[in-house]
Amino acid sequence: MAVEDMCACAVPPLANSVGVHLLSSARIMSLLTHVLACLFGMGSWVAINGMWVELPLIVNDIPEHWLLPSYLTVLIQMANIGPLFITLMHRFRPGVLDERPVIYGIxxxxxxxxxxxxxxxxxxxxVGGSLRSVPLLTLSxxxxxxxxxxxxxxxxxMMRLRPQYLTTYFAGEGLSGLVPAVVALIQGVGVVHCENATLSNNSNITDNGMLQAIYQPAKFSAQVFFIFLSVMMVVCLVAFLLLNHHPAVARERKSERYFSGELDREKKEQGLSLNAQTPEQKPMISPSEAGKRELRSSFGRGTYSIFEVVFIFVVLAWVNALTNAVLPSVQSYSCMPYGNKAYHLAATMGAVANPVACFIAMFIPIR
Structure with missing residues (x-):
């Protein structure tokens, strides 16, 4: 009887140790998924954000000079043909386009x-009798x-995974602007000093009265910076491969139907509408309550009126136009009187401002 009591007392600690081991293993796998989601999100806008913060170092070495930010703004807006194609495919051929091959490609x-x-x-x-940076503009x-x-x-x-990983993804998306900006701050813009320029004429008379700006190189070149961006994209690809195929990540998905045909049927029914799960709605309204609540107006009771909807979209369009088009294209002109260092700091700190604002909004949400 005493032996049986001893055995009975010995089982719970063993079961507890196994449970603790499984719990710690699950936490490690969850942490791995969070890290991969963050690295995957960093690859979303790291290339263009890196281009913006590197512009002050390359504008003096290309024919476009201070016009380059305006050209780059136009190119970015033209590049919206990509999202337009994806949106039209989901609208008119729902369930046909799988995002995974597209992600591998881009x-x-x-x-x-x-x-x-x-x-x-x-x-x-x-081009047309003048030099143009065709490779730079094409690759941009x-x-x-x-x-x-x-x-x-x-x-x-990312919506295939559990909701908590979507927050980590957006944190990584914010880092896609912060990381290149920090690297650019470390790189610096180089020191500028003035020297007397010697002008010679046919009479061999020299004039030392003119000053010429001499640009010293930064701590590392633009070539090294672009290679760093390429490495960041490689890290994004590796993170996506692991999120797509690692067995530990497979347990973190919402359902085992990820690779089944049932998901395609759901795509056809839902049309992959992202409006139902925007990043701002998820912390505010749980999925079970989202379908039950009707949209309430912030100006009064009842649903949104047509005027309010139009007003919200007009404000949204105006803010995005300023942030993504107007201000970046004229930033080189507004900073020109103050030199490359001011332009470098303005472009770099502008890239830092967005992730910092998003980080603050995580703790101080403004409805």
């Missing part, structure tokens, strides 16, 4: 484009297509 294109950019950004081609357009298309492909893929 991330691979981003790796190649950033790597080529490191070696070709200075090359020029004569391709990177814009990659980053714009990631907005409508990365998010549907």
């Amino acid at each position: 991330v691979g294109l981003g790796i190649v484009a950033t790597f080529l950019l490191a070696f070709l950004w200075k090359h020029t081609v004569t 357009f391709l990177l814009s297509v990659v980053d714009c298309t990631s907005s409508v492909t990365f998010l549907p893929f």
